[in-house]
Amino acid sequence: MSNKAVISCCVAMSPFILGGCNPAAKEKKVPAKPNVVLIYIDDLGFGDVSCNGATKVSTPNVDRIAAEGIRFSNGHASSATCTPSRFSMLTGQYAFRQQGTGIAPGDASLIIDPERITIADIFQKAGYKTGVVGKWHLGLGGQEGPDWNGDIYPGPRELGFDYSFLIPATGDRVPCVYVENQRVVGLDPNDPIQVSFEEKIGNEPTGKDHPELLKQMWSHGHNFTIINGISRIGYMSGGKAARWVDEDMADMITGKALNFIEQHQKEPFFLYFSTHDIHVPRVPHSRFAGKSGLGYRGDAILQMDWCVGQVLDKLEQLGLKENTVVIFSSDNGPVLDDGYVDEAVTKLNGHNPSGPLRGGKYSAFDAGTRVPFLISWPGIIKPGVSETLVSQVDFMASFAHMLNVPLEESDAPDSFNTLDAFLGKSGKDRDHLIEHAGALSVIKGEWKYIEPKNGPRISKNTNIEMGNDPEPQLYNLKDDIGEIRNLAAGNPEKVKELASILQEIRDRGRSRQ
Numbered sequence: 001m002s003n004k005a006v007i008s009c010c011v012a013m014s015p016f017i018l019g020g021c022n023p024a025a026k027e028k029k030v031p032a033k034p035n036v037v038l039i040y041i042d043d044l045g046f047g048d049v050s051c052n053g054a055t056k057v058s059t060p061n062v063d064r065i066a067a068e069g070i071r072f073s074n075g076h077a078s079s080a081t082c083t084p085s086r087f088s089m090l091t092g093q094y095a096f097r098q099q100g101t102g103i104a105p106g107d108a109s110l111i112i113d114p115e116r117i118t119i120a121d122i123f124q125k126a127g128y129k130t131g132v133v134g135k136w137h138l139g140l141g142g143q144e145g146p147d148w149n150g151d152i153y154p155g156p157r158e159l160g161f162d163y164s165f166l167i168p169a170t171g172d173r174v175p176c177v178y179v180e181n182q183r184v185v186g187l188d189p190n191d192p193i194q195v196s197f198e199e200k201i202g203n204e205p206t207g208k209d210h211p212e213l214l215k216q217m218w219s220h221g222h223n224f225t226i227i228n229g230i231s232r233i234g235y236m237s238g239g240k241a242a243r244w245v246d247e248d249m250a251d252m253i254t255g256k257a258l259n260f261i262e263q264h265q266k267e268p269f270f271l272y273f274s275t276h277d278i279h280v281p282r283v284p285h286s287r288f289a290g291k292s293g294l295g296y297r298g299d300a301i302l303q304m305d306w307c308v309g310q311v312l313d314k315l316e317q318l319g320l321k322e323n324t325v326v327i328f329s330s331d332n333g334p335v336l337d338d339g340y341v342d343e344a345v346t347k348l349n350g351h352n353p354s355g356p357l358r359g360g361k362y363s364a365f366d367a368g369t370r371v372p373f374l375i376s377w378p379g380i381i382k383p384g385v386s387e388t389l390v391s392q393v394d395f396m397a398s399f400a401h402m403l404n405v406p407l408e409e410s411d412a413p414d415s416f417n418t419l420d421a422f423l424g425k426s427g428k429d430r431d432h433l434i435e436h437a438g439a440l441s442v443i444k445g446e447w448k449y450i451e452p453k454n455g456p457r458i459s460k461n462t463n464i465e466m467g468n469d470p471e472p473q474l475y476n477l478k479d480d481i482g483e484i485r486n487l488a489a490g491n492p493e494k495v496k497e498l499a500s501i502l503q504e505i506r507d508r509g510r511s512r513q
């Protein structure tokens with residue numbers, strides 16, 4: 001790959017005046033507040049998109065963002081699973097600092113304190129309209145958890161989102177209903193929803209007892225109440241009229257995202273569009289089913305790419321393209337069998353979801369958190385590839401800086417202002433970065449240290465290399481991107497240095513200076 005700092009931005013003076021690249025557009029001023037659309041994919045691996053080298057599956061719409069913007073080859077989610085990655089992206093605080101930020105159950109209370117400043121608050125303070133559409137998975141409601149049959153709050157509204165249309169937890173967890181603003185959509189009050197993750201509720205069949213009723217068989221977990229022919233994590237009864245149809249989910253949430261853009265086209269907006277794809281259960285619409293040749297996982301990638309294309313087309317049609325920052329990334333790395341027999345393993349066909357990286361979702365190895373990471377802002381960002389170390393945890397401080405919204409010292413304590421790197425104006429790596437799986441890791445320069453951790457080396461359910469080792473691990477990512485050679489034994493000083501950085505970041509409770 002090319003050298004770091006590959007990019008130079010076309011507008012050196014002010015990032016808010018268009019036309020640095022295109023002389024014809026020189027006089028064209030755009031408002032100081034670009035729209036920001038954050039497209040966040042679920043479980044998409046570094047190697048799952050063609051702009052990162054996939055050849056067995058093609059993602060032309062994702063590639064459009066790469067072609068018009070910066071493709072980061074060293075961009076990270078902060079965790080190897082969903083809830084903690086989203087927690088840190090929205091709050092600017094590493095999730096490992098707060099108890100209860102692991103994978104949230106379907107009936108969890110809101111895990112972000114409404115008093116805390118979030119990235120949505122930053123945009124609101126700057127006068128934006130803010131919306132979140134799609135997967136949430138950060139809990140809802142107060143201490144008792146969500147009241148599915150009443151007003152559901154606190155939630156996104158209390159965290160700075162003016163509008164929300166949510167898959168409350170995950171596609172594989174009950175309740176299988178959408179929540180728009182504070183209410184379950186289409187709920188018949190005479191058929192109230194009940195949910196339990198402990199004991200059976202209602203008398204609907206489960207995947208464990210009635211596998212003959214399933215359109216997609218479970219492989220591990222996922223054998224509780226059957227909804228739409230798919231058994232889920234957890235028991236659910238009632239709410240029949242409100243239940244989603246998995247095959248229509250991509251159309252449903254994309255429609256909501258497009259509506260939001262249309263409604264707010266005349267004012268600055270921030271849209272966090274969080275797809276269900278390519279998480280399990282992978283049940284794509286018939287337009288995509290069977291189309292990739294890689295089974296449902298590949299089909300879900302095609303569907304995800306279509307969703308992205310719809311958003312890009314809408315921005316273009318409304319004339320918003322030039323003045324919109326589009327960010328595309330994923331909450332964690334890839335997994336094949338995550339609980340359903342969906343051909344992900346049997347029809348892989350040589351596709352490599354992790355690209356050159358080791359591990360996958362749940363793993364302390366880099367494929368757990370190093371994910372597709374693209375940012376475009378036509379007219380402002382000069383297209384290219386960047387090897388600069390960047391992280392989603394830095395969106396918050398970077399946008400706060402861009403929009404001139406001050407952060408208190410206690411706000412976003414792990415978020416750095418790396419706006420210049422995001423816009424391709426600087427090739428300066430983040431000084432250090434914590435990656436969070438079971439074990440914590442530190443990346444600094446070309447080195448990565450993984451703290452000692454007991455646990456399975458390979459997950460028996462997912463067959464993923466977890467990165468656990470009771471001994472310290474040290475890799476040189478520059479020479480050994482696949483983390484094959486543990487150099488800890490021969491480099492005790494480096495191990496000590498990185499271990500003490502990790503300890504200090506833990507002890508200080510913050511990492512931004």
Ligand code: NG6
Nearest residue numbers: 081082083103170220221222338339
């Ligand atoms: C795990 C689920 C997995 C997935 C994951 C959350 C089992 C056996 N596995 O507990 O299927 O739902 O949680 O994924 O139930 S994430 O992308 O939202 O973090």
Ligand code: CA
Nearest residue numbers: 042043082331
């Ligand atoms: Ca995920």
